[in-house]
Amino acid sequence: MKGIEMEEIMNRRISPPVPLGSYPASDVTFLLKDLSDVSLERGTAEREEAIQSGVHYSEMLPVEYQPTEQYIELFHETLQHTARKVALAVAAVSEMIVAQRGTANTVLVSLARAGTPIGVLIKRYILERYEADLPHYSISIIRGKGIDENAVLYMLQQHGSDAELQFIDGWTGKGAIRQVLIEACESMYSKYGITLNDDLAVLADPGYCSGTFGTREDYLIPSACLNSTVSGLMSRTVLRDDLIGPEEFHGAKFYKEWLDSDLSNVFVEAVTPYFREVAAEGLKLAEEMQADPPEITWQGLADIRSIQETFGIDNINLVKPGVGETTRVLLRRVPWRILVDRLDNPNLRHILLLAEDRGVPVEVFPGLTYSCCGIIKPLKGESE
Structure with missing residues (x-):
């Protein structure tokens, strides 16, 4: 045992969670401090300048994009067309989790916020298929600042120091969060002697940086279409010394005022009816991946370097690969241009709609591993 003794860790006082989010309490517990009454939002241009001048992205929030009626229609249409596909990916990932970890001691840990609907x-799925009601939490992880250690310690206090934490996210881009998770797990061991498995389960792994995934196709997971209104009405997570005390979780806002337009449970309820239909196929996919584990090549990073070279971009953080990340660039950053593998890619309809809405040029970039890639307009300094 290194550093602090386990008994002391397990007895550390951590402020307990408060009810948050629009999901039923039986679906997820958010280990986040409620910052709903704090003014944290900044306009897109102001926030972009702050980020690229060195202010950390987790110290403020973007003004949430209010989608047009046409865009909401696209969400529903995409959900209708991909619900079975999403269900199959959920089945494959769930079956891999059960095969690798069992159900007796496993705790599902979604990375807020994109991981939450997937978690x-x-x-x-695991409840329906195995009658095992696994605990599920949503916690914060922030690039440049790491994982919420209080949240990890709280889960171990609740479920025992030998609990198997399975981290979950929606998709991979260039693998930045996967890298932060690897470093966070190393840090938890060096600081506390706690051994965590840094495996990150995702529905789609176009970045080739995860070993537990449903597919490596870069397609639109409908929950990537929207922000808080498909993630339990929760904001991005926030970490600022003046707001978060030493015994508290990282923070977030709960946008209760948007309950009438919340689609979080609509997304979940559209996918779950397919679970029984896809279970056998999902199990087969999981068994194939168990028998012949897929390589983790970080192949997506090679794409990024090629794009950096082509467009003379020094800062890798300005390049956001994949459908999910490109969507985020268009929703809450200052986009410079969008690169696509081909213009007739059916996964790109919402990307082309958003780009047109914001007047952002779209270019074909042959040989792209991903369906698309968003490039943030370079100003100066560091970025998200």
Whole structure:
């Protein structure tokens, strides 16, 4: 045992969670401090300048994009067309989790916020398929600052120091969060002697940086279309010394005022009816991956370097690969241009709609591993 003794860790006082989010309490517990009453939002241009001048992205929030009626229609249409595909990916990932870890001691840990709806689906699948009601939490992890250690310690206090924490996210881009998770697990061991498995389960792994995934196709997971209104009405997570005390979780806002337009449970309820239909196929996919584990090549990073070279971009953080990340660039950053593998890619309809809406040029970039890639307009300094 290194550093602090386990008994002391397990007895450390951590402020307990408060009810948050629009999911049923049975689906997920958010280990986040409620910052709903704090003014944290900054306009896109102001926030972009702050980020690229060195202010950390987790110290403020973007103004949430209010989608047009046409865009909401696209969400529903995409959900209708991909619900079975998402369910199959959930089944494959869930079956791999059960095969690798069992159900007796496993705790599902979604990385807020994109991981949360996926974690809810995985929890529901395992409950339906194995009658195992696994605990599911949503916690914060921030590039440049790491994982919420208080949240990790709280889960171990609740479920025992030998609990198997399975981290979950929606998709991979260039693998930045996967890298932060690897470093965070190393840090938890060096500081506390706690051994965590840094495996990150995702629905789609176009970045080739995860070993537990449903597919490596870079397609639109409908929950990537929107922000808080498909993630339990929760904001991005926030970490600022003046807001978060030493015994508290990282923070977030709960946008209760948007309950009438919340689609979080609509997304979940559209996917879950397919679980029974895809279970056998999902199990087969999981068994194939168990028998012949897929290589983790970080192949997506080679794409990024090629793009950096082509466009003379020094800062890798300005390049956001994949459908999910490109969507985020268009929703809450200052986009410079969007690169696509081909213009007739059916996964890109919402990307082309958003780009047109914001007047952002779209270019074909032959040989792209991903369906698309968003490039943030370079100003100066560091970026998200």
